[in-house]
Amino acid sequence: MSSPTPWQGQPWQGQGVPSMLASHADRERAVDVLRAGFSEGRLQQEELEKRVARAYAARTVGELGLLVADLPQGPMPMQPMPMPVMQPMMMQQVPRTFLPAPVPPTNGKAVGSMVLGVLTTMTFGVTGIPAVVLGHSARAEMRRTGESGEGFAVTGLVLGWLSVAGWAVFLTVLIVAAIASG
Structure with missing residues (x-):
């Protein structure tokens, strides 16, 4: 038997876990992340069903975070970066091929x-x-x-x-x- 994952057998209120109450949208986002993990082959069917049941029973955002902590995405959307910071980062991370072509000036x-x-x-x-x-x-x-x-x-x-x-x-x-x- 493998070692327990972070969400199995632990009390919901871990140290440093946000205790903000979860909304229906938070739960749905967590379930979407779980389903995406399943479709990518990261979770087995049985584990998916257990995690989905726990997600719908979760009361706080921290509980949802524990359920998706080992998956590529989390239940909280990323905060948008300010535009001046975003442009230089995009230029460094995205190859020029995928950036939109600059608009030529009008004659x-x-x-x-x-x-x-x-x-x-x-x-x-x-x-x-x-x-x-x-x-x-x-x-x-x-x-x-x-x-x-x-x-x-x-x-x-x-x-x-x-x-x-x-x-x-x-x-x-x-x-x-x-x-x-x-």
């Missing part, structure tokens, strides 16, 4: 192209040509530098070219009307 010319493209409706197309020039310039720059903002540049280009096309149609109609009348 300023692309934003300018979109703004000028939107302004074509209010300026009667005057900002159309600058929107097209900035849009093409931004797309070339983004391919070279890897910046983001492709959608902004395309929006500026489309609105700019629509404005230029609108002016071309308007001027063509004026010229045709002048020739027809004269």
Whole structure:
């Protein structure tokens, strides 16, 4: 027979064990830890059943702690770390492969192209040509530098070219009307 585990045959109130009353959620967390230990092969079926029965009968958090002390997780959730401490630790512990990719900056010319493209409706197309020039310039720059903002540049280009096309149609109609009348 093996030696008794920390939770077998001991009084519930050990030294240094928190005596805070356990909530239903605490008991459920402890049972979840026990079931996870069983599914990982750390506990036998008979031991799981005994520990689960003791968990549901537990009155304090300390009692629950004794039941899961030899398993990888405990009944109490970890306290969150403050953000300034967490970032350097994450960088040290998590390989770069698993960290989120840094977001590239947005190209300023692309934003300018979109703004000028939107302004074509209010300026009667005057900002159309600058929107097209900035849009093409931004797309070339983004391919070279890897910046983001492709959608902004395309929006500026489309609105700019629509404005230029609108002016071309308007001027063509004026010229045709002048020739027809004269």
